[in-house]
Amino acid sequence: MNAFKSNIFEYMNGIRQYSIPIYQRVYSWGIEQCQRLWADIVMMQKENHEGHFVGSIVRIDEVSAAGFPKAMIIDGQQRLTTLTLLLIALRDFIKNNNTTTEINAAEITDTLLINSYKRDGDRYKLLLTKTDQEMLKKLIESIAPNRESVSKILSNYEFFERQIAKGDLKADEIYQAIGKLQIVDIALDRQYDDPQAIFESLNSTGIDLKDSDLIRNFILMGLPSGRQEFVYNNVWIHMEELFSYGDKAVLMDNFFRDYLTMKLGRLVNQRDVYKEFKLYRNIYWNTKTEELCRDLLAFAKHYADMDSGESSDVQLKSLYIDLKTIGLGVAYPFLMKTHEDCANNIISVTTLLEIVSICVNYALRRSVCSMRTTGLNYMFAVLKNSINESDYLNSVKAFFILQESSKEFPRDKRFIDEFVTQDVYSKKICRFILCKLETWNGHKIVSLDDLSVEHVFPQKPKASEWGVVQKVLLHTVGNLTLAHWADNSSMSNKPFSDKLTISQGYKQSALRLNEYIVEQSEWGETQINERARRLAELAMKVWPYPMLADKELEPYRKLDDSVTQYTFESYGNSDGFTKILFESLNLRILNLGTVISRVFNKQYVAYKLDTNFADVEVQKQRLHIWVNLRFIEVADPKGICRDVSGIGHLGNGDVEVYLDGLNKLDDVMVIIEQAFRKQNAE
Structure with missing residues (x-):
């Protein structure tokens, strides 16, 4: 390793081309980082400072077949790209305005931005990843970009345009200040230096790298240069595309945590993901990096399907949406395992559907019973360790049946008692519960999209109607239904007799939920309790308890250290x-x-x-x-x-x-x- 004190003029004034490896994240600095750089420049000039350190740039030198010097940037892409954008903005200001300056706009282009005697991609001093490079190329070549484009390259260039145009500093002063910005140029020796170790140890002043960034660099940087692009283009990029439905970086960080949890059979803390991944790769995959990438891709597909609620299988898609609605992301490590086992024909799709249903039913019953979610992440992390592949489904059922205390799968009696008496209306999954009761077993003859939760006995009754219903039963499931008018308070607070007969009233409704209601001539405590009992019986069918005969369960009973054995x-x-x-x-x-x-x-x-x-x-x-x-x-x-x-x-x-x-x-x-x-x- 060799380190040199330098500045952007010295760094870029030559024929060497600097390229960003294909596995590096795209340019990600935003306006906040650009504002900080601009403030440093203004302060430096106004206070007549000698210089200002902006960080290091780490490179590995290479030589093309034609003897053209090149360098691969390991760290420092963000500051090098941002300084390049500032130079382009300054050049364009000088070129487009009649301003007195000793700086030649063409000189900036020819010495700091392009290699005049090279063609195509070799023409540019800085070569970014594909999408970013197209925008940077237009700016360098003074080709008018599409100003509507969503690009950090363009937005940051426009930021510097605005700041320069304000005139706080003259063009000469800005140019002088850029020359005072100091960098440390670190050149690595491929034979002796470990680029990844150096990359990890650098304390960047920019945006913190995500675990997914570190893992991608660790994986691809460790491959021979000839395989890096192949693996990235044929495997890694396809995995990243799976997470385009949301915040890709956050989703991928979560996936890597759950992947490790699933593989290791124990809970992996988010703060330790990168460290754990390196150990996992070195112990279990060693030289089989490409195979590891393909394994990641396979499990990422299962993860993204579940998390985005997408599947070509209608039943699975419905269950994925249930998982998201209930908030059972902690089950993903276990369910990734079962999905891969299904893909490998260890279990059938039918078995997979039943296992996912058991997880949904477990979470729903616990939510109705107001049971804590603490510890479920640990429970699902170790669940795969209890699977008996020769008796797969029964071993999963047994695991849930044998849970006790804070991990208990609520049995029918407790579930019914809580379902009837709980304040369901205040639960986040209230509408979900009512919709599932309505559509269970394929019963769906109306669209539920425009229906809202409705209190049959109104929330704001006349004073004479106050009583046990208002105090105890108002928000219980027996008094809740779905209706079109629920957002209209004047309608939803009408007497029960009016609700039966008005347009879009209960008698005009085709909802299963209203079948008992329309048979009543009055609505009070007796009717609410009876309807709650009927809905509870239906709920046991919608979210059933896993059943095993004693002889099927017996092999999974374990003698543990309990209070009955030790005192x-x-x-x-x-x-x-x-x-x-x-x-x-x-x-x-x-x-x-x-x-x-x-x-x-x-x-x-x-x-x-x-x-x-x-x-x-x-x-x-x-x-x-x-x-x-x-x-x-x-x-x-x-x-x-x-x-x-x-x-x-x-x-x-x-x-x-x-x-x-x-x-x-x-x-x-x-x-x-x-x-x-x-x-x-x-």
């Missing part, structure tokens, strides 16, 4: 003092929240929400505690914690602490509560 007395090395310590600590931990579950394991007591947040080993005359936090995360005002991240230990987490006296209980709880709060918020 405090199982830890025989303790004494009376330790029991006092434990009972005091146990009470304080359980008082943190009613959602905490405690499990007496063989070697320690676990306290958990979705996973363990604290594990307590009972020792003679003290308690040995592990807290599920990274050591760098813990706030330890008394200095009582030890970092055990690199040491073998029983419990979960990197933080170890001891309790050997009641006077230290408050200090220990400060540490434990941090892990509880973190897990409770996720």
Whole structure:
């Protein structure tokens, strides 16, 4: 590696051509970064500064077959492109305005923008990726661009046009200031330098790279130069195109996290995606980078289909929309696995449909029962580890059936009780529930698109009508339906008799939801409860509980460490003092929240929400505690914690602490509560 102090004039004044590798992200600086650069230029000139450092540009030098020097830009595309746009804007201002200046517009073009004696692509000093290069070429060649085009190249050029035209600085001053902008020119040696390692370590002042940017560079930069373009054009670009339905960078970051979670069978934190991906690639794929890219493409197709709600299969498409409506993105890692197994003929499409339906039903029932979503990401991350490929569907059903406590799949009795009594109207999925009840089993004889949720007994009744309905049953499912007039408050607050007979009223409605309603002559507590019961019976069919016979379930029952197997007395090395310590600590931990579950394991007591947040080993005359936090995360005002991240230990987490006296209980709880709060918020 060689590093040189330079500026943009020295850097571009030669015949070397700088190109952006095909795998680099497109030009992404926006107006904010351009404003910062322009402010630096104005300040530098007004305050007569000697110079201003704008960052480094990292390159790998190459030579064409004809001996033409070229360089591939590893880092610095954004600032190099932006400075080029500023030079073009300055050149055009000088050329198009009668202004007194010592700067020659043609000289800017011939020395800093083009190689006059080269043709076609070799003509340009800076060669960007395809879409960006077309716009940059027009600006360099003074070809009028389409001003309606959506292009950061064009919008940033126009920004500099406006700033120069304001006249805060004269053209000569701007040119001088550009020459004072200092860069560090870093040239890598292919034989000795690792471009990717250097790329990762650079502290850019521009827009932070996304995980998807880092992963793309890591994958493609590691390929021989002859294979980079082939893999990008034939595999990688097709994967990126799958995510064009939204914010591509965010969607791809989410995909890579879920892909790793699925492959590794454990939860991968978003902050660790790039680090985890590098380890995964090096351990499991090693020299098979192209095969890894094809694997990514296959799973990206499944992911994008689910997330965008698109499928050629009508039933799958409907289920994908259900997944999105309910908000069950945490199931994507598991469902990507089942989709790929279907593609590989390990399971049938029918089995795939049933598995996706089980996930939807699980989430819907839990939502109706107001159960917490905390920990479901972990549960779905490890679900694939429970699949028995020789008994695929039953093993998935068994997994859900055997979930308990905070992960329980609500059984029929609980679901019915909650479905009838819950305030369904306040739930985000209220309309979804009503529409599904209406259209279940192919029943759809009207369009639901223009229907809104309607209270049969009005939300604003006459004072004489107030009572148990208004106080208890108003927002329950028995009093809710779909109607055309629901946005019209004067209509929706009419008496029940009017709602039956008015135009577009219940009797004119073809909705299944209104079949019971139109049979009634009055509407009150009795009718609401009866209708709720009928809808609950239908809801059990729409969102059924997975069923297995006892003999089918039995192989999947596991003996686990539970309170029936172990108690405090199982830890025989303790004494009376330790029991006092434990009972005091146990009470304080359980008082943190009613959602905490405690499990007496063989070697320690676990306290958990979705996973363990604290594990307590009972020792003679003290308690040995592990807290599920990274050591760098813990706030330890008394200095009582030890970092055990690199040491073998029983419990979960990197933080170890001891309790050997009641006077230290408050200090220990400060540490434990941090892990509880973190897990409770996720």
